[in-house]
Amino acid sequence: MLDIQIIRDNPEKVIEKSRQKGYDVAEAVKRLLEVDVERRGGLTQVEELRAQRNELSSQMKGSKPSPEQLELGKALKESITELEERLKPLEAEFETLLKIIPNMPLDSVPVGLTEEENVVIRSHAAQPTFDFEPRNHWEIAEMRGWIDKDRAAKIAGARFAYLKGDLVRLEMALWMYGVDVLTDEEQLQNIIIANGLDGVSAKAFTPVIPPAVARTEVFQATGRLNKEDQTYKLEDEDLWLNASAEHTMAPMYMNEILPEAELPIRLVGYTTAFRREAGTYGKDTEGIFRLHQFNKLEMESFGTKETSLNEHLFMVAIQEYLMASLGLPFRVLEKCTADIGRPNAKGVDIDTWMPGQQQYRETHTADYITDYQARPMKTRVRRSDGVTELVHTNDATVFSERPLIAIVENFQTADGHVVVPEVLRPYMGGRQQI
């Protein structure tokens, strides 16, 4: 959530900056400020009464309370209870509205109302040419027995899959490769230098396998439970299945104050992600592009306000480095105001060319979140001068299963085999083709 002070001081700026689709930010800000005034008025009254109660109480502590004092105490108690009851719904509405208001995009974020208005900022590698008609990944998978969705449907329903055979080995190779790069400070340093990100720490990411579920309270604090219909809830438990390792890594240091010397804390988490994909009926029904369950390797980091923007750029640089090293054709997009998530002040996507589908498809995202998540999570840093302040969080995809699709489609051979990218061969027993 945003700092209420910022909204009070610059409501028009918050509104102007937050052009989002789906709901009316201006209306929410207007109502929030009304509620804020009412709430503060009530709060002042309650606090005055409490002060009287505390005063009376300290008078009574030495001797036996007189009947008059007890009488006054009872009257105060009633007034306080009554005022508190009136305040409760205001506080609740205040909290709800505050959570609805999205983060303020940086000035550099392009203004747009749909994802069509995202701006391509870089392109890497030419689209490959084939002397045969390139197939979809599901056609290749069919030929090779790599994906079985029919039996998965029997077991779990639509949008689930059994991945099989060499496709599974390729996926595992991808995880290993990603973790190896992210834990190698020399390679990280090279990425920093190559991208002119001087001053960015080359500290290695710590590999993490997080819980795949989180409590309601925790999930809400991350700002990622906005669309409850997209997230699976465990029946009879106060638990939700995570839709990314980000959801269970970001709140890891909830209610903690971290020493500045420990920052940046960098994590690379592997988990299975679950998404209900409500409202996508009929979309991407073929193959494994859009499943209810998939695996993903994700970066998460905790830093300070001075370092977070470069940390974001660093994460994007890592993504580009990884994708380029695989030899995949992809482009980098600066997301427009409508396409960045509510907690974001900026966001970058990577779309990768899928020759079997003759289009670029989203494979990665990188979120610049500032202190928006840290505020409700109460994750803070004690600076070297002793001051505590909110940390800044960043997250970004390393690999999901979508790059797997890109590898299969881009490096396919005429007879339905796939050339293994060189950097993955050490993890595939040296095999050049599967």
Next chain:
RNA sequence: GGAAGGGUGUCCGAGCGGUUUAAGGAAACGGUCUUGAAAACCGUCGUGCCGGCAACGGUACCGUGGGUUCGAAUCCCACCCCUUCCGCCA
């Protein structure tokens, strides 16, 4: 799942109805001393919210949420978590 014990500030830890504006210790920061460091000594040292230009004042917070009371870290209820033992088990 059963039994017992426990959750207090950055950390350790006391407190079990009104001297809590949370003892004491450690860490951290500032200072004295020292060639420098260590030690010793002195001082500072929680967070949120409300009001105020500020100094400051008020209020809330002792796992979470309710309750009892004029008054709750302290008593009662529910839940969550941790530890140990038993049972079950990848």
